[in-house]
Amino acid sequence: MTQTITMPSFLARHADGAFVLDVREPAEYVGGHVPGAVLAPMSRITSSLGPVPKDRTVHVICQSGNRSRSMADLLVALGYEAVSVDGGTSAWVAAGRPVVMGAHAA
Template sequence: MREADVDVFAAKLAHGGFVIDVREPDEYTTGHVPGALSAPLSGLGSVLGELPGDRPVYVICASGNRSARAAEQLAALGVDAVSVAGGTAAWARAGRPLVRGNAAHAA
């Protein structure tokens, strides 16, 4: 399973990186990375058709545990998936912005 720290992830996101948030909907609405598609781990299969096939998919959760599992599942399906180390907590600790509400909510 591939992993990126929040600084690498932020640089990739700034250049059009694709990100999914595998936390539950209530966690997502309390604060998520700008542009993150909500794709709870329990329903990950329902968003497979929305994932790009031509670039990495960054996977984020609260702390990195669920995103690591999701990245492994996606990689097994042929998706170029990268887990974000430290998750949304590390993103927020680094002073990066969070969006509240359901923007980019899919699943």
């Protein structure tokens, strides 16, 4: 069963440099993503895991939290320590946090 993290906990972890993996599709990511989030679209996640660390928690995020739960389960099965961010990018925005537009993580 997928471990999840609440938005307040994620905000604190993000401020401390958490690794964030965005599993939305490229057009969604370009339209606005959490600063520092690395894109690994759900549709081709297994071929996008190169930059994903196995030595720290991977915070998996999507738009609302549905896709991220499935992808966090997959990552755990592949040997990663992964948690799904409750509420996803929508909750991030609702918390008044900024998003980055464009194809780059930073």
